[in-house]
Amino acid sequence: MRRSFRGAFIIWVILRYGLDELVLNSFRQPWLTRIASVIAFGRRLDAPRGQRLREALERLGPIFVKFGQVLSTRRDLLPADIADELARLQDRVPPFDPAIAIATIERAFRRPVGSIFASFEREPVASASIAQVHFATLLDRQGRTREVAVKVLRPGMLPVIDNDLGLMRTMAGWVERLSADAKRLKPREVVAEFDKYLHDELDLLREAANAAQLRRNMGGLDLVLIPEMYWDWCHSEVIVMERMHGVPISQIERLRQAGVDLRQLARDGVTIFFTQVFRDGFFHADMHPGNIQVSLEPATFGRYISLDFGIIGTLTEFDKDYLAQNFTAFFRRDYKRVAELHLESGWVPPGTRVDELESAIRAVCEPYFDRPLREISLGMVLMRLFQTSRRFHVEIQPQLVLLQKTLLNIEGLGRELDPELDLWATAKPFLERWMLEQVGPQRLLDELRDQAPRYAKLLPDLPRLLHEYLRRRPDTDRQDLELLLLEQRRTNRLLQTILAVGLGFALGLAATQFASWVRFFH
Incomplete structure (x- = not known):
């Protein structure tokens, strides 16, 4: 009964915002276009289609908003205007009752809040679709206090998520049956990836473990700070971590006035990203401005502060090697090698002509080299690459969706901090050094030692x-x-x-x- 009621509400929202007309008009069959014209009769659909889709997802709730955020990275699946509009989606979720948060903490640790914390701020400092955060002061066994952040899972999320995901899987199946191009774009696999990410976020212990791993990986880089997890007070519904003091990275003018080198900060962001992806294969995959701050403390001045580790991307050794070779070939403008890599990986049919694929990739990428970042949209480059991939029947890899999303986040941050940043020139030395480490004599010695x-x-x-x-x-x-x-x-x-x-x-x-x-x- 509950699912049928939710399904009826979704249908009402679809009709209210004209999403039925939007979907039908995306097909090329004339009879479907005529049906779209008929069902749109009498409804006022003045707003652009991308805006209507964004507002509909916001009306449907936090799970659909989060799905829209992930979907906005699939520029192979969406027109540019819709992808750009969905990229504006942010969690606009009101906080839940602090009394519920306190009850969750006491149930998790079987102790009154007052015996755990010397002080606890009832008003949350952040609220999202999955959890909200309160500041507190933790008492340790020696009676000392330390400032902490307490993240509490929003109650009753699992049945809501499972219900909405079931409906999303049904809709993805419809899309695959209706669209001849949908098999290549794999909408059901996109939903499956989204399912995995959401259920991972529902276990806060997993988030704490992700943070601990990233903190260990980044320990020697001295570019980013990651809060310490206090494991005695970590539970699947509540985690307690070190409180970080920083300025949100979106407050550019405040950072500039404090004396932060914004150009260096932009380059450091690129270094952090490529280190996490290609060295570790374990990267923060939710790097929007709300999750990133900059430290102004004297000992760590100008370093990034990463927050919220519910969504982490991982890559296999094959994925890392394939991507690094592709990036390196792009930076060297070796488009033939890029085409060969697509064939070797099995991403394009074996009968594809290398010279034709090489020529198509060159036409997309060549105009963007040697330009500052302000003149380059990675989203536009990716969109044109995906248009090319459709022509050559390239199989889109769902495991790389998070990587693409994070790369676009990095582009946005770099554009805000330093419009003159040359992303290609900044990343090229790192990737070339990484490739040398993968195939050089040191890698051989390391393999011999390990085996x-x-x-x-x-x-x-x-x-x-x-x-x-x-x-x-x-x-x-x-x-x-x-x-x-x-x-x-x-x-x-x-x-x-x-x-x-x-x-x-x-x-x-x-x-x-x-x-x-x-x-x-x-």
């Missing part, structure tokens, strides 16, 4: 296992296997040689170091 224990255990048993196998196989196979055994013995000798050379190299370094010490002390 050595495994091979040390397997190699002594390999001759015996091969010998037993030979005894059980007919003579026709024995000759090939004996050749394999001979090759394995040669490999053993090669490994022994490598180890001997490495040992000799290490002893040589030690002797050199010892000699330098002797000279120093004499």
Whole structure:
């Protein structure tokens, strides 16, 4: 009954804002266009279609607003005017009753709030669709106090989310059946990704673990501050973390007056992003201005402060390698290599001509090089690339949706901080250095070191296992296997040689170091 009522409300909103007419007009079939004209008769639909869609999603509630935010990154799926309008979506959710927040905290920790916190601010400082945040002062076991932020999950979210996601899956299925192009765009997989992100956000312990991992990863970079999690007071519905003091990054004039180097801040943002993506494969994927501040404290002046770790993107080694090679080829204007990478990855049909794909990519990207960021819209570049991809039947990869969203966030931040920032020139040295680390001699040594224990255990048993196998196989196979055994013995000798050379190299370094010490002390 509840789902049918929600479904009826959604249908009413669709009709109220003319989304039915918007959808039907997006198809090329003349009969669908005529139907759209008929059902639009008598309704006043004066506002632009993108505005109508944004307002409808806001009317449907926080889950649809969040879905619109994710959808705004899929410029392969949406026209530019709609994508731009959806990019304006922000959570406009009123806070829930502080008494409910206090009750949630007391239920989670089975203690009165007064025995946990020396003080607790009832009025929240931030409220979003999933949770809200209160400032407090935490009492530790030694009786000392520390300033903290307490994030409390909004009550009753799981049934609402599951209900709305079920409806979204149904609508995605309709879109796939109606549109010939929808199979390539994978709307059901987009909803599945959205499902995963939302359910991850509902577990605040997962968010705390994400923050701890990012804090560890970024520890040596000295460019970004991430709050410490106080694990004694972390629960799936409540997390307590270090309170951060900073200025929202959107307050540009205040940062400028404080003496922050905005140009360096813009470059640091690019460095943080590419480090998280290509070095760690673990990146903050909700980097809108509300989640980013800048420290003005003397010890950490000018550093970023990251907040809200409910949405984290991850990449496999294959994804990282593929993306890094693509970026590097783009920066070198090696469009043939970009086309070859699309073929090698299986993202385009095997019969695609490399020269035609290369020419199409060149036509999209070449006009944008050597321009300051104020003259470049990454959204526009991506949109044109996706238009090209449709022509060549490129398979869109849903696991990269978050990366695309974050890249657009970085573009927006860079444009605000330093309109002259050259994103390509800033990122190119980082990516080239990263690629060298992936294929250079150090990577080989690291792989040998990591795999050595495994091979040390397997190699002594390999001759015996091969010998037993030979005894059980007919003579026709024995000759090939004996050749394999001979090759394995040669490999053993090669490994022994490598180890001997490495040992000799290490002893040589030690002797050199010892000699330098002797000279120093004499």
